[in-house]
Amino acid sequence: MNKPINLFALTFIAIIAVYLFVLGENKTIQILKEDYLYIVGLIPIAFAFLYFKYKLKDYEIINFNKNSDISLKSTVLFFLAFQVYDYYSEGGFIGMISQWFIYWIMGIIALLLMETINYYKNYELLQKTK
Template identity: 70%
Template sequence: MLNTRNLFVATFIAIISTYLMVFGENKTIEMIKEQYLFLLALLIISLAVIFFKFKLKDYELINFNKNNSFSLQSTLVFFLIFQVVDYIMEDGFIGMISQWFLYWVMGLIALLLMETINYYKNYQLIYNKNQNI
């Protein structure tokens, strides 16, 4: 079974390597800087996850997300559909791969949002249980 964290790290390395080979260092840095709002959102959501991890570190947590996972196969099909659309809409291969970093950031945001929601539900459950005592 693939570890999600390892998959995100591996894909990040592959994306940056591809960008550096195709676009060069300056264009790669420029393309990443253009996604600053998404990166800011990623930072804020990461802080929320860290906050809840810290608050709930001494409690046993329930995984509310166990039924909300996508298979790797459906994720790849979804990605391939977007690649075909980007190939057509972004004028070819270069335009298509220029969207990869955005997809990576959006995938990470989705993953962290699911984690944050899971932590929040656990936080509410523990908070309500402690108030009733």
């Protein structure tokens, strides 16, 4: 899971840099404040992830998600489709880029959920073998 976390850190820096350059500091802070509930939603998912990761720290993890990996090409096409929709529904370029932070948070939520489910399946398998 280290590669996606590094990618998310780089994209977070890029999003904030674009926001500050295009929107300015006040609008950037306003966007981040408006989306605080999405960030709060990460907390229980992160706790569940850390719980299962701690419980399975001495065991080999089976990747149950290997057949459900989405290619970068399909991810980019999915993102572009939403960008076109946001461009028209949010009133142009500024409205479109103001949605990037929400997409970023949703990406982290999806990644954490997939990893937590994988750890949970490993945990269940371990409980059955005991």
